[in-house]
Amino acid sequence: MFDRRTGRFLSTVLLLVLFSAVACSSAPxxxxxxxxxxxxxxxxxxxxxxxxxxxxxxxxxxxxxxxVSVDGQSHLFxxxxxxxxxxxPVTPDTVFEIGSVSKTFTTLLAALAAExxxxxxxxxPGRHLPELRGHPIDAANLLNLATYTAGGLPLQFPETVTDExxxxxxxxxxxxxxxxxxxxxxxxxxxxxxxxxxxxxxDGDFTELLQxxxxxxxxxxxxxxxxxxxxxxxxxxxHNAAGDPVRVNPGMFDAQAYGVKTTAGDLIEFVEANxxxxxxxxxxxxxxxxxxxxxxxxxxxxxxxxxxxxxYPVRLDDLxxxxxxxxxxxxxxxxxxxEPQAPTALLFNKTGSTDGFGxxxxxxxxxxxxxxxxANKNFPIPAxxxxxxxxxxxxxxx
Numbered sequence: 001m002f003d004r005r006t007g008r009f010l011s012t013v014l015l016l017v018l019f020s021a022v023a024c025s026s027a028p029x030x031x032x033x034x035x036x037x038x039x040x041x042x043x044x045x046x047x048x049x050x051x052x053x054x055x056x057x058x059x060x061x062x063x064x065x066x067x068v069s070v071d072g073q074s075h076l077f078x079x080x081x082x083x084x085x086x087x088x089p090v091t092p093d094t095v096f097e098i099g100s101v102s103k104t105f106t107t108l109l110a111a112l113a114a115e116x117x118x119x120x121x122x123x124x125p126g127r128h129l130p131e132l133r134g135h136p137i138d139a140a141n142l143l144n145l146a147t148y149t150a151g152g153l154p155l156q157f158p159e160t161v162t163d164e165x166x167x168x169x170x171x172x173x174x175x176x177x178x179x180x181x182x183x184x185x186x187x188x189x190x191x192x193x194x195x196x197x198x199x200x201x202x203d204g205d206f207t208e209l210l211q212x213x214x215x216x217x218x219x220x221x222x223x224x225x226x227x228x229x230x231x232x233x234x235x236x237x238x239h240n241a242a243g244d245p246v247r248v249n250p251g252m253f254d255a256q257a258y259g260v261k262t263t264a265g266d267l268i269e270f271v272e273a274n275x276x277x278x279x280x281x282x283x284x285x286x287x288x289x290x291x292x293x294x295x296x297x298x299x300x301x302x303x304x305x306x307x308x309x310x311x312y313p314v315r316l317d318d319l320x321x322x323x324x325x326x327x328x329x330x331x332x333x334x335x336x337x338x339e340p341q342a343p344t345a346l347l348f349n350k351t352g353s354t355d356g357f358g359x360x361x362x363x364x365x366x367x368x369x370x371x372x373x374x375a376n377k378n379f380p381i382p383a384x385x386x387x388x389x390x391x392x393x394x395x396x397x398x
Contacts, residue, residue, distance in 0.1 A: 044068060047394040048077050051387040052373065056080050059379035062239050063090040067268035069363070069370040070395060072276065074268045082236035082376060085245060093234045095227060095261050096374035097248050098359040099352030100188075102260035104270075104291070106195040107146050107306035109202075109214055111287035119201040121146070125171075125193060128200040137171045137193075140180040145194040147295050147303045151176030152331060153187040161252050177331070184298055185331040191306075192253025207255050217284050218273050223262040225255045235261065236376045238356015246356035258354060264374050271363045271370040274307075274348070292348065292365075296334040298327065303334070304348075312345040312364050313396070316389045320382055323351055347392075351385075353378045360384040362392065369395045 052066050056079055063080035078090040113119045119128065121143040126133030140150035153174070161170050171193065177183070199206040207225045215223045227235045237245040248254065262270075273280060277288040294302035294309055301322035302309045308322060321327070345366040352359040358378045362385075363370030371388045 043394070044070065044075060044391075045077065047391050051390040052077070053079065055375075055379065055383055055387060059377065059383060060243070061375050061377045061379050063094070063236065063376045065090050065092075065094060065096065065264035065374045067264040067271075067372045068391065068395075069268050069272050069275070069368070071368050072272065074265065074272065076264055076268075078264075082234075083245070084239060084243070085237070090236070090376075091234075092265055093222070093263060095222065095224070095231060095235045095263055096359065096376060097238060097258075097354045097357035098260050098262060098267065098374065099258045099354045099357060099378075101267075101350050101352035101359050101361055102256070102258050103191045103352075104306035104350055104361075105210060105214060105260055106191055106198070106256045108287055108291050109206075109209060110142065110146060110194055110198040111290040111305055112214070112284060113198050113202050114290065115283045115287045116202075119198065123197075123201075125197050128197040129193075131168050132171055135172045135174075136176050137174055139176070142194055142197060143295065144180045145190050145197070146305050148184045148187050148190050149181050149296055149303075149334060150187075150190055151178045151180050152183060152185050153190040154185075155187055155329065157189055157252050163252075167252050181296070181336070182333065183331045184296060184303060184334045186328045188253060188257035192256040195256030196253065207259075210255070210260075217281060219269055220262065220266045223260065223266045223270075225259050225261070227261055234263075236357075238354060238376045238378075240355050240378075248354045248356075258352065262374075264372055267359075267361065267372040267374065268370065271361060271372055275363055275365040275368055275370060292346070294337040297337045298322070298332050298334050301327070302337045307348040307350055310347045310349075312347040312366070314347050316386065319347075319349070319385055319389060323349070323381055323385055349385075351381050353381075358384060360388055362388050364392070364396075367396055 048066055052064055055061055062084050063082050066077040068075045076092050080090055082088050082090050082094045114121055122141050124138045124141050126138040132138050144150040161167050195206050199209055202209060211225055238247055240246045274288055277285040291305040291307055294304050296303045299321060300310055300318035347364050349362040356376060358375045360373045369392060371391055373384055373388060
C-alpha cells in the first residue's frame with residue numbers, strides 16, 4: 001500500500017528513526033513505523049485492506065492496485081506482485097491494462113470533438129465514413145454507437161475481421177435486429193466504430209489523438225495505448241485462469257474498446273477530473289460534463305457516454321444487477337432516460353477486463369469520493385464491485 005501524499009514524510013521519519021538507533025545503541029528499540037497508507041483519513045487504509053486484501057487469496061490474484069480519492073486527495077494502496085515469475089512487487093509505477101474502462105476515453109474524445117464542432121452526436125456514421133453511407137448501420141447515429149443502441153451489434157467482431165477491409169465489409173453487411181434506440185446490446189464493434197468515426201472527423205489517428213492530445217490534456221503522464229519502451233519494465237504481466245502470463249492481443253478496434261494501459265495514480269487522476277472538471281480547459285470540461293448525461297434507462301442503471309450511472313445512494317444488489325452478465329451479454333430493451341426533475345446525487349461506474357487483467361472504476365461527484373481498482377487477473381466482477389461498495393459505504397459513513 002502507498003499513500004503518495006504521505007510517502008515523502010514517511011521516508012523522512014524512517015531516516016530519523018534509523019539515525020537515532022545507530023547514534024543511541026543503548027536506547028530502547030524504536031516503535032515500529034506505521035506502514036505506508038496508514039495516514040489515510042478516517043480508517044481508510046483499514047477499510048481498503050478489509051475489502052480488497054482478501055481478494056488476492058480468494059481468487060488467486062497476483063497483484064492489486066487500489067486508488068481512492070477523498071475530497072480531492074488521492075491515496076494509493078498496492079498489494080502483491082506485478083509479475084509472478086520475477087516476484088516484482090506492485091508499486092505506484094505499475095502499469096495495468098484497464099480493458100473496457102478504455103471506452104470512457106473513447107466517448108470523451110467523441111464529446112470533445114463535438115465541443116470543437118468537428119462532429120455532432122446526432123451524425124450518422126456515413127457522414128464521416130463515406131463507405132458506410134446507404135447501409136443499415138447508417139440508420140444509427142454516433143450517440144447510438146456510444147450507448148450500444150445501434151440495433152444489435154455483437155459483443156465482438158467475428159474472427160474473420162482482422163483488417164480494415166474486413167471491418168468495413170462487416171458493417172456494410174450487418175443487419176439490425178431492432179431499430180436504433182430500442183435495445184442496448186453491449187458491443188466492442190459499436191464503441192470501436194464511434195472511435196473510428198471520431199478520429200476521421202478530427203482528421204487524425206485514434207491512438208495518436210489519445211496519446212498526444214487527450215491524455216496530456218487530462219494531466220495523465222503514465223497512460224498509454226502503446227506502452228513506450230522506457231516504461232516497459234513497469235508494465236505488469238497479466239495472468240489468465242491457468243496462471244500463465246498474458247497481455248492483450250491486438251485486434252480490430254482494440255485501442256478504442258479495450259486498449260488503454262495506465263497506473264492506479266493516473267486512473268484516479270482521471271476520476272478526479274470527472275468529479276471536478278472545473279480545472280480543465282473549458283472545451284474539455286464541457287466534454288467531460290457531456291459524458292455524464294444519461295441517455296437510455298435500463299432498470300436502476302442509466303447509460304451515458306461510456307459511464308453507467310445510478311441514483312446515489314445505490315443498493316449493492318442494483319449495482320450488481322447493472323453489471324451482470326445478463327446486462328453485458330444479452331440484448332436489453334431500453335427507454336430514453338427522463339430529464340432530471342431536480343439535482344440528484346449520482347454514482348458513475350465502469351468495469352473492464354482483458355484475458356489477464358481486471359479493472360473497476362466508481363465515483364460519486366457530489367460526495368467527492370471515488371475508487372479505481374486495477375488487478376493483473378480477470379477475477380469476477382461481482383467481487384470487485386462488492387469490495388468497492390464496502391469502501392464507498394465507509395467513506396460516506398453508512
